[in-house]
Amino acid sequence: MYQVKQETLSFTTRDGVRLDADVYRPQSNESFPILLMRQPYGKKIASTVVYAHPIWYASHGYIVVIQDVRGRGTSQGEFNLFAKEIDDGFDTINWLSHLPGSTGNVGMYGFSYQGMTQLFAAATQPEVLKTICPAMVAYDLYHDWGYENGAFCLQTNLGWAIQLAAETARLKGDINAFHKLYKASRNLPLSDPIIAYPDLMKELASDSFYHDWINHPYFDDYWSQLSPKTLIDKLDLPMLHIGGWFDPYLRGTINLYNAMKTKSIYPQNLIIGPWGHLPWGSKIGSKNYTKAAISFVDQYQIDWFDHFLKGKEIDHLFSQPISLFEMESNQWKYSKKWETIQEKSYYIFSQGLANVKDDDGQLVDNIPDDNVNDIIVHDPWRPVPSLGGHASIPSGSFDRSQLDERFDIITYPSDKLTEDLSISGTPFVRIYCTADTESFDICAILSEVKPDGKVYNFSQGYIRINSDKLPITIALQPTCIKIKKDSCLRLSLSGACFPAYALNTGTGKTPNEEQLLDAKTITIKVWSNPEQISEIILPIN
Structure with missing residues (x-):
């Protein structure tokens, strides 16, 4: 281990903008490889919310460079979300x-943002960039970050926009704007006439990315130009992909991993822990996944960099390149491939009171032939609140037994399991449902019902429906969990999950136009029969 010294260095980009970086280097006359992080939150933070301090990395024999991106921290220029990260990333690497x-x-x-800057820089194919370790990123910015199945991810997007806008106000010395935004970050403004488009953003953050995101409710050229997916042909180098089962951007992490695994000639390793966006520890939500869940990413990254930047042989990196934490067994599962061995379906059965009686709706092994329709009445005055999962703040697994008592949530439990059930991959819900409005939403949540009656969510999905095409298929959050014998599975369906997702007013309008005043009561009908089968499809290992 080396002693470390710190200094601040700057360079000027091709268009004359000064970018500043804190540089941590071992106190030695040796030459060392460089580790670069480019981020928008102030270089002193250095992502220490999830990683070890740069001093720790430098002490292992690396020059660690933490750079403020353009227009953030002490760097010059104008901050424009992701817009200059390709050119600035290339210039930075050339300088280093x-x-x-x-x-x-x-x-x-x-x-997160620091993961995205890696992908943009790598797309320029600088010869000296030997490897990257993108964690919790978007592959397709629209589908993996901004929207989920057409539904605007309100809580995470608005919270992040307010944070970045507050930093802009601070850099400008605008005390009034900063304190208003800071206050809003502690209690999101969710009661303006257009719920998903609060006046605060128009008043105090006119240059925020949020305006673009809310005003581009469908995938178009705006999203395409900012998505790493469009750069995939230019990406080919060793990558360590890192995600969390309750991270809102896990779809992006897995989609990027799959794309690179298919095309790359270089190693692609994957780590997914029982983590939200931050922190990466043993506890999230109401669950304690034991000390086994505490992040080992720092040491793993040192091993990774030692191999690709120093030429050391480290066998464990390539003998078991996939590391997945299996929740409930609380063990890491290591393998060469992540693949679903088989699928198991459970079918929806009900006598029409699945929103009233715990034992009326059921998940059954055989296709039912005498179902009665279930009805959800979504009241915009009291929408079903979000609780944990991957899209809410805070994220994670919570006891939702009380929440599932609401009459605007229909629940379908299975019988008690007679043996452990290992689920690993992406579950799907395929349902037949219609509503009496132009548009409606469906939130689907999978939970484990413990023998003591507590109900813990482990995967969920959300979709905005603007057509009458049936059935409706919802891809849920990928997961890895062992449901123990004597527990039950439960599927919960509702017409909202607010404020994780923007409220659907039923008018058919997009979130940037939906007036709270126009919000309709929405009646949703769900059914299943031998010709129209509503089911959940589980990836089983």
């Missing part, structure tokens, strides 16, 4: 490759 005391080899790490 000539840094005194370096070997010239560069690796990158970081999560």
Whole structure:
């Protein structure tokens, strides 16, 4: 382990903008590889909400560079979400490759925005960039980050927009705007005439990305131009992909991993823990996944960089490249491939009171032939609240036994399991349902019902429906869990999950136009029969 010294260095981009970075280097006359993180939150933070401090990385024999992206921290220029990260990333790497005391080899790490900057920089194919470790990213910015199955991810998007807008106000010295935004970050503004488009953003954050995201409710060129998916042909280098079962961007992590695994000639490793976006520890929501769940990512990244930047042979990286945490057994599962061995279906059965009686709706093994329709009445005055999962703040698994007592949630439990059930992959819900409005939403949540009656969610999905095409298929959050013998599965369906997702007013309008005043009561009918089968499809290992 090396002693570490710190300094601040700057360079000027091709268009004359100064970018600043904190540089941590071992106190030695040796030459070392470089680890780069580019982020928008102030370089002193250095993503220490999930990673070890840069001093720790530097002490293992690396020059660690934490850079403020354009228009953030002390760097000059105007911040425009992702817009300049390709050029600035290339210029930064070119500058670093000539840094005194370096070997010239560069690796990158970081999560969220810091993960995205890796992909943009890698797309320029700089020769000295040998590997990246993108964590919790979007592959397709629209489908993996901004919207889920056409529904605007309100709580995460608005919260993030307010945070970035507050930082902009702070940098400008606008005390009034900063404190208003800070206050709003602690209690999101969710009662304006257009719920998903609060006046605060128009008043205090006119240059925020939020305006683009809310005003582009469908996938178009705006989203395409900012999505790493469009750069995939230019990406080919070793990648360590990192995600969390309750991270809102897990879809992006897995989609990127699958795309690279298909095309790349280089190793692609994958780690998914029982984590939300942050932190990466043993506890999330109401669950304690034991010390086994505490992140080992820092040491793993050192091993990864030691191999690709220093040439060390480290066998465990490639003998078991997939590391998945199996919840409830609370063990890491290691493998060469992540694949579903088989699928198991449960079918919806009800006598029409699945929103009233715990034992009326059921998940059954055989296709039912005498179902009665279930009815959900969504009241916009008191929408079903979000509780945990991947899209809510806070995220994770919570006891939802009380929430599922609501009459606007229909529940379908299975019989008690006679043996353990291991689920690993992406569950799907395929249902037949219609509503009496132009548009409606469906939230589907899978939970484990414990023998003591507590109900813990482990996967969910959400969809906005604007057509009469049936059946409706909802891809739920990928998961890895062992449901123990004597527990039950439960599927919960509702017409809202607010404020995780923007409220559907039933008018058919997009979230940037939906007036709260126009919100309709929505009646949703759900059914299943031998010709129209509503079911859940579980990936079983």
